[in-house]
Amino acid sequence: MQPQQYQMGGYDRTITMFSPDGRLYQVEYAREAVKRGTTAVGIKCRTGVVLLVDKRVSSRLLEPSSIEKIFKIDEHIGVASSGLVGDARALVDRARVEAQINRVSYGEPVDVETLAKKLCDHMQTYTLFGGARPYGTALLIAGVESSPEGQRYHLFETDPSGTLLEYMATGIGIGRAAVMKLFEKEYKDSISAEEAVLLGLKALHTATEGKFDMNNVEIGIAGEYSKKRSVKAAQEMPAAAFRKLTSEEVKAAVAKFTKSVKEQPEAAKAAE
Numbered sequence: 001m002q003p004q005q006y007q008m009g010g011y012d013r014t015i016t017m018f019s020p021d022g023r024l025y026q027v028e029y030a031r032e033a034v035k036r037g038t039t040a041v042g043i044k045c046r047t048g049v050v051l052l053v054d055k056r057v058s059s060r061l062l063e064p065s066s067i068e069k070i071f072k073i074d075e076h077i078g079v080a081s082s083g084l085v086g087d088a089r090a091l092v093d094r095a096r097v098e099a100q101i102n103r104v105s106y107g108e109p110v111d112v113e114t115l116a117k118k119l120c121d122h123m124q125t126y127t128l129f130g131g132a133r134p135y136g137t138a139l140l141i142a143g144v145e146s147s148p149e150g151q152r153y154h155l156f157e158t159d160p161s162g163t164l165l166e167y168m169a170t171g172i173g174i175g176r177a178a179v180m181k182l183f184e185k186e187y188k189d190s191i192s193a194e195e196a197v198l199l200g201l202k203a204l205h206t207a208t209e210g211k212f213d214m215n216n217v218e219i220g221i222a223g224e225y226s227k228k229r230s231v232k233a234a235q236e237m238p239a240a241a242f243r244k245l246t247s248e249e250v251k252a253a254v255a256k257f258t259k260s261v262k263e264q265p266e267a268a269k270a271a272e
Contacts, residue, residue: 016130026134027127030083030160033136037082039175039207040069042140042155044168044189045196048223049142049155051080052200054175054208055216070220070244074099076109076144078220078242082173083137083160091135095119112143112154116164124162134160138172142222146240153223175207182206193225194253197245201257214254219245 011017012025019025040053053069070080071092077099081088098118102110119139126134141156157165157172169187171179182203191199197219204212222242226249245253 014130015127015133024127024161027161030134030136034083034138034160034172035174035176037084037137037173038069039171039173039179039204040080040082040140041171041179041200041203042080042142042157042167042169043183043187043191043196043200044153044155045191045193045223046189047151047193048144048221048225049153050193050196050200051078051140051142051220051222052197052204053080053082053218054204054212055218057213057216064216067216068218070218072220072242072244073115073141074109075241076222077112077115078142078222078244080140080142080172080220081137084135085137087135087137088139091119091123091137091139094122109145112141112145112156113166115143116141116154116156116158120158120162120164122162123158123160127161136160140170140172142220142242144222144240144242151223151240171203171207173207175204178207179203193221193223197225197253198257198260201253205257205261214258215251217250217254219250219253221245225249 011019012029015024015026038054038056040051043050051070055064055067055069057064057067070078072078073092073095079092079095095115098115099110123135126132138160139158141158143154145152145154155167155170157167157170168189169183186199201214201217204217220242223240225245
């Protein structure tokens with residue numbers, strides 16, 4: 001009986017062994033690591049793609065600026081991560097190298113979809129061979145591309161198994177279910193970037209049931225955030241680029257969202 005019990009319970013001991021029902025348990029364990037990570041959301045809008053992440057500062061002794069969940073890959077591409085941050089940083093480093101290889105080889109920026117597929121191909125190889133484990137992280141890849149028809153925006157979601165999907169709005173991490181439910185109800189593809197940021201803040205607020213600190217939110221955008229930027233800022237950072245919002249821009253967005261949350265109960269009371 002002992003050999004049989006060992007065999008029945010040993011399907012998660014290696015990445016190369018399928019269970020009788022066709023599952024790779026190590027990949028599913030990696031997905032669980034993502035589900036326990038902080039919530040990150042991505043929203044496509046008229047002028048770009050917005051990424052928002054709850055940094056989850058667990059101690060008042062931590063410097064919030066040292067927690068990084070949104071990374072710039074190339075001038076026009078950025079990613080948000082959830083899950084094991086160390087694994088995410090390794091993938092970010094690889095993505096940066098792939099982007100520079102494309103520039104050196106072809107003299108042009110890498111396509112967003114091409115880079116996303118290269119990353120997922122790399123992640124998928126870690127589900128094939130023994131002696132390694134799958135990456136315990138998922139990424140939201142946001143990018144903007146210039147074309148004769150105008151700017152094109154992309155939002156991709158990766159999975160520890162190497163699966164790649166493109167979304168108009170999505171979320172990863174512990175609050176994914178609540179975020180997707182909200183997006184299904186309220187997302188519109190005609191929203192502006194500023195409206196997308198407010199919707200993303202609402203999604204994070206809903207996912208955490210209002211328990212997270214709005215001041216510890218990290219926001220990035222691939223594309224144009226506001227038409228009110230100065231000429232100097234527009235020259236330094238063109239519209240077809242990825243950047244993180246400044247602390248002043250984040251504070252302004254959070255203040256606007258907080259004001260709208262406070263006004264909702266007052267409006268409800270007035271209607272009664």
